Amino acid sequence: xxxxxxxxxxxxxxxxxxxxLLADARGAAAAFSADAPAWRGRLQGRFDDEEIRGxxxxxxxxxxxxxxxxxxxxxRSSLAMLEALDDAGQESLAGARFNSPRVASLDASIxxxxxxxxxxxxxxxxESVLTPGESGSxxxxxxxxxxxDDQRHLPTRVLVTEFDATGAIKGVAILKxxxxxxxxxxVPTSHSGTMIDGPSAASLF
Numbered sequence: 407x408x409x410x411x412x413x414x415x416x417x418x419x420x421x422x423x424x425x426x427l428l429a430d431a432r433g434a435a436a437a438f439s440a441d442a443p444a445w446r447g448r449l450q451g452r453f454d455d456e457e458i459r460g461x462x463x464x465x466x467x468x469x470x471x472x473x474x475x476x477x478x479x480x481x482r483s484s485l486a487m488l489e490a491l492d493d494a495g496q497e498s499l500a501g502a503r504f505n506s507p508r509v510a511s512l513d514a515s516i517x518x519x520x521x522x523x524x525x526x527x528x529x530x531x532x533e534s535v536l537t538p539g540e541s542g543s544x545x546x547x548x549x550x551x552x553x554x555d556d557q558r559h560l561p562t563r564v565l566v567t568e569f570d571a572t573g574a575i576k577g578v579a580i581l582k583x584x585x586x587x588x589x590x591x592x593v594p595t596s597h598s599g600t601m602i603d604g605p606s607a608a609s610l611f
Contacts, residue, residue, distance in 0.1 A: 420501035436558035438492030453481035
């Protein structure tokens, strides 16, 4: 038999199908999984020809970047965008709902009201996530993927866009990440890319 549950207009309860679809896409992600073991790595490289050192940590609280006291301020403010790489995998799925009526489609737009995040899911991949913050919002769009041996997905090239409170673009970053399988966990081994802070201001790292 089939059970049909009808919720009144304006209900705050989420859509089980939306939660399941988003959970499945998270499960198909090979990196930055919320249930993966925590890891910590050293961050070392150059930002606009200046040496930078620091650390990158991923645990149940998400991904956090910290820098040595000698790191230039431009690197601190720009490379904090690396934390955006796991925007899709940390928040609770409670209350997830579709942003449009259910239709047969290759993709779905899903919002989690508690966090305010909006996801674009296509073919079991979270291709875009918009995350609101206190002073604006941040959007991550995956440009290139790599498939693993177990048919999961790694986001190897992403576009990160930061917006201020008015919706104007504050900064854009194109990040390329290489991964390595260590103790069963896909861990980023290198990051490179370009930070764009204005029409004529760009930094390489």
